[in-house]
Amino acid sequence: MPERADRICRSGSGAREAGAMEPVVSVRDLHKSYGTFSAVTGVSFDIGPGETFALLGPNGAGKSTAIEILEGYRDRTSGDVRVLGQDPARGGLAWKARLGIVLQSSAESGSATVREELSRFAAFYPSPRDVDELIAAVGLEEKAGTLIRKLSGGQRRRVDVALGIVGRPELVFLDEPTTGFDPEARRRFWELLRSLQAEGTSILLTTHYLDEAAQLAHRVGVIAGGRMIDIGGVNEIGGAASRVPVVRWREDGVLREERTTAPATFVARLVAASDGLEPDDVEIVRPSLEDVYLGLVASAAPTSAPEGVLA
Numbered sequence: 293m294p295e296r297a298d299r300i301c302r303s304g305s306g307a308r309e310a311g312a313m314e315p316v317v318s319v320r321d322l323h324k325s326y327g328t329f330s331a332v333t334g335v336s337f338d339i340g341p342g343e344t345f346a347l348l349g350p351n352g353a354g355k356s357t358a359i360e361i362l363e364g365y366r367d368r369t370s371g372d373v374r375v376l377g378q379d380p381a382r383g384g385l386a387w388k389a390r391l392g393i394v395l396q397s398s399a400e401s402g403s404a405t406v407r408e409e410l411s412r413f414a415a416f417y418p419s420p421r422d423v424d425e426l427i428a429a430v431g432l433e434e435k436a437g438t439l440i441r442k443l444s445g446g447q448r449r450r451v452d453v454a455l456g457i458v459g460r461p462e463l464v465f466l467d468e469p470t471t472g473f474d475p476e477a478r479r480r481f482w483e484l485l486r487s488l489q490a491e492g493t494s495i496l497l498t499t500h501y502l503d504e505a506a507q508l509a510h511r512v513g514v515i516a517g518g519r520m521i522d523i524g525g526v527n528e529i530g531g532a533a534s535r536v537p538v539v540r541w542r543e544d545g546v547l548r549e550e551r552t553t554a555p556a557t558f559v560a561r562l563v564a565a566s567d568g569l570e571p572d573d574v575e576i577v578r579p580s581l582e583d584v585y586l587g588l589v590a591s592a593a594p595t596s597a598p599e600g601v602l603a
């Protein structure tokens with residue numbers, strides 16, 4: 293049985309068993325060490341039913357390690373973890389059938405076409421999605437009869453996403469799902485995720501595309517160096533101070549800027565000061581999630597260079 297097929301199973305009702313108010317995912321003081329190296333250090337968070345939570349962080353921050361622990365594919369060193377009411381270290385086949393998993397690495401190609409592979413996986417589940425509808429939802433109609441190994445990287449990634457949701461999972465883990473997607477495919481994927489959200493699916497997403505997190509997530513957690521450095525609503529994370537707008541304009545050929553919580557008033561004053569004339573190149577810029585994220589990660593970075601490294 294291929295590894296991915298082994299990760300799901302025929303059994304399991306797929307019934308929504310978690311209590312309405314129970315978190316779908318609950319992580320408390322999670323630690324994971326590889327030998328003496330601590331990859332995840334004291335991470336805690338919850339994901340509520342129907343919520344989309346984005347786990348953000350630089351390369352090597354510990355996101356995949358944390359997700360793999362939640363999926364039941366990696367042991368933890370310590371901490372309490374519950375996923376759909378179950379300790380993932382002891383999750384059985386019925387529990388696994390309620391999860392959808394899109395790994396960071398791409399699908400095995402084998403000698404199957406897109407439709408054959410999806411149909412094969414659909415048969416593992418009690419209430420799978422319609423395979424042709426799913427193929428259309430991920431934009432692979434024209435490639436339905438093509439061997440997966442003949443697809444481009446981005447097209448294979450779409451197959452990964454389709455395989456992850458074919459069983460109508462209650463909780464979907466998406467580890468960098470849109471890496472390699474062209475811009476149109478990414479927008480289409482966002483629509484697909486919104487339809488999953490509308491169905492009440494809970495989603496744990498990691499992505500390095502901050503606009504993707506801003507579009508899709510209800511809450512985000514930022515991990516750096518294995519620690520959760522901030523967690524909160526997508527419009528709250530980083531705190532109010534990091535979200536103060538900037539007014540930019542050009543004066544005597546020089547680009548000027550002013551951070552202010554009252555940008556419209558400031559622009560009105562600029563206009564009044566130039567006898568009602570529009571200031572050159574004037575714009576009001578609100579910090580994006582990416583700006584806020586970069587500020588958080590920079591402030592969490594070690595300030596001194598390691599021994600033996602020249603600054």
Ligand SMILES: Nc1ncnc2c1ncn2[C@@H]1O[C@H](COP(=O)(O)OP(=O)(O)OP(=O)(O)O)[C@@H](O)[C@H]1O
Pocket residue numbers: 326329331349350351352353354355356357358
């Ligand atoms: N099997 C392993 N053995 C030893 N160290 C590991 C192992 N897996 C991961 N690590 C280390 O743990 C740290 C966290 O890795 P992880 O893959 O969780 O990061 P990530 O946040 O998912 O990164 P990326 O954004 O690059 O996918 C990294 O320093 C990595 O080198």
